[in-house]
Amino acid sequence: MLIPFIKMHGLQNDFVILTEYIVLSPEYVSFLCDRNKGIGADQLVVCRKFIEKNQPFVEMKIFNRDGTSAGACGNATRCVAKFFMEKLHLQEIEIVINKQKLMCKREENNSITVKMGKPFLDYKHIPIKNDINTKKITTTQMGLKNQLPQNFPTGFAASFGNPHVVFFFKSIDFVDVTNFGMLIEHSDLFIEKTNVEFAEVISDTEIKLRVWERGTGITKACGSGACATFVAARTLGLIKNNYCDITLEGGKLYISSDKNGDIYMNGEATFVFSGSIEIKDV
Numbered sequence: 001m002l003i004p005f006i007k008m009h010g011l012q013n014d015f016v017i018l019t020e021y022i023v024l025s026p027e028y029v030s031f032l033c034d035r036n037k038g039i040g041a042d043q044l045v046v047c048r049k050f051i052e053k054n055q056p057f058v059e060m061k062i063f064n065r066d067g068t069s070a071g072a073c074g075n076a077t078r079c080v081a082k083f084f085m086e087k088l089h090l091q092e093i094e095i096v097i098n099k100q101k102l103m104c105k106r107e108e109n110n111s112i113t114v115k116m117g118k119p120f121l122d123y124k125h126i127p128i129k130n131d132i133n134t135k136k137i138t139t140t141q142m143g144l145k146n147q148l149p150q151n152f153p154t155g156f157a158a159s160f161g162n163p164h165v166v167f168f169f170k171s172i173d174f175v176d177v178t179n180f181g182m183l184i185e186h187s188d189l190f191i192e193k194t195n196v197e198f199a200e201v202i203s204d205t206e207i208k209l210r211v212w213e214r215g216t217g218i219t220k221a222c223g224s225g226a227c228a229t230f231v232a233a234r235t236l237g238l239i240k241n242n243y244c245d246i247t248l249e250g251g252k253l254y255i256s257s258d259k260n261g262d263i264y265m266n267g268e269a270t271f272v273f274s275g276s277i278e279i280k281d282v
Contacts, residue, residue: 001279006083007039007272010075011221012250014272016041017080021048022279026067032277033065039277041065042219045076049084057094057101058084064215071192072097072161074223074253074265077104078112082269100161113266116224119231120159127191128157135235137165142187148180155184156232160263163190163214164228166197168238172210181212197225201238206245220250227263230255 006017016032016039024032024046032038047060060080062070070076077095081104085093095102095114103115120126123134132141137155139145155165165184169175181196196212209229211222226246233239234257243256254266 002276003279004274004276005039006274007041008079008083008270009250009272010078010223010267010269011248011253013043013075013219013221013223014041015043015045015073015076015079017045017047017076017083019047019049019083021046024063024279026063028279029063029067030065039275042213042216043070043073043076045073045080047080055094056084056088056090057096059096062097064213065217066215068215070162070215072100072224074114074116074160074225074227075221075267075269076223077102077114078223078265078267078269081114082106082112083271098161107266110268111266112269113264114223116160116227116263116265118261119228119263121157121231123157126157126159126163126194129189129191134158135232137189142184142189144183144187147183152180156228156236157194158228158231160224160227162224163192163194164197164225165190165194166199166225166229166232168199168201168233168236170200172198172200172208175210177210177212177218181218185212185214195222195225195228197222197229199229199233201233202247204239204241205243206247207233207239208247210249221248221253221267223253223265223267226253226255227265230257231263 033041044063134157157165184196193214198210200208246253
């Protein structure tokens with residue numbers, strides 16, 4: 001069976017997007033994301049279009065490179081939104097992920113703005129095993145006191161449909177993202193594992209960010225992670241404005257909030273190529 005796919009990326013965080021709904025095993029997801037044996041991507045997205053009251057919307061599911069569910073992904077949302085807006089000649093479209101509705105808009109410079117909504121900050125919704133202060137998570141609480149450096153900063157946990165924990169450093173240039181990220185992702189404190197953000201505040205309007213994504217590893221960018229980092233910096237008083245540029249390894253995202261506390265993410269979404277792949281046993 002030949003299935004059409006699209007390859008896109010948001011700031012070099014890349015995706016294989018299937019526009020026909022199909023159920024795949026975790027092993028096959030890993031195969032498609034493999035950069036040597038398959039198409040190659042950080043994540044796989046399966047989506048399908050619906051029409052309700054003459055208005056189209058797109059439902060999408062996101063899978064990490066290891067075949068696990070991602071729950072949410074800001075960069076993938078921008079890519080899927082851009083593809084369908086161009087295909088259907090729309091300026092706005094609603095994307096639905098795990099029943100969460102995200103309104104997406106195409107800007108004049110062809111970037112995409114996604115209304116990400118409000119973050120979940122309660123420990124039950126992140127989710128975290130224990131009722132702790134989610135704005136100040138210690139290495140001891142993560143069970144990593146003896147595995148992380150003694151001066152390791154406390155973490156700020158938040159969710160945008162997927163769990164994140166953000167750590168602020170004076171400089172992130174030489175942080176061991178691979179080792180630290182892997183340890184924190186698999187901490188027993190995080191019930192569904194976690195994405196890990198390593199952040200450095202440059203100014204009141206700019207944050208530098210490196211990302212370890214659960215089930216994938218180091219990625220060039222993470223949209224929901226950038227949003228979680230913005231929320232953490234604002235809540236902790238590290239920045240004071242209601243907007244911020246987040247500089248990732250793959251480029252910049254522009255994060256802002258409105259008077260209701262809703263978070264908006266703006267950035268590029270880029271088409272790479274399209275094709276078809278035969279779905280069969282790995």
